[in-house]
Amino acid sequence: MQLSVEQQAEIMSECAYNLKMDCHINYMNRKADAHTWAERNMVGRTYRKGMPYKRSYLWCDTVDICFYFDDNGKACATMSSAWSFDGRDMVSGSAVKAVEKIREMLKRMQLMANANLGVNIN
Secondary structure, rough: OOOOHHHHHHHHHHHHHHOOOOOOEEEEHHHHHHHOOHHHHHHHHHOOOOOEEEOOOOOOOOOEEEEOOOOOOOOOEEEEEEOOOEEEEEEEEOOHHHHHHHHHHHHHHHHHHHHHHHHHHH
């Protein structure tokens, strides 16, 4: 059993809201619509016409990320970034916070997906 497009979008939106991120969900209707490196990486790994995904910069200057569910219903993320030792994201600690936010978003997405599908993972 798979999550519907609506369920996937709702889960991502709710998780983003709970993590104080914007809740805007995008839909990938054609592979040619992938413009950022994170979007291109996502459609290279998983593509379904109309698939929902959540894009974010995670309050960083050089991070672009896409959260989505793959064909097996697993919470996934693709990211594009460019960090340097003395770059603003490194100096401010934003890069570390971004990775922590990614982990928490994926965890919450997977837990909600499992609950929607009646999967119990202990």
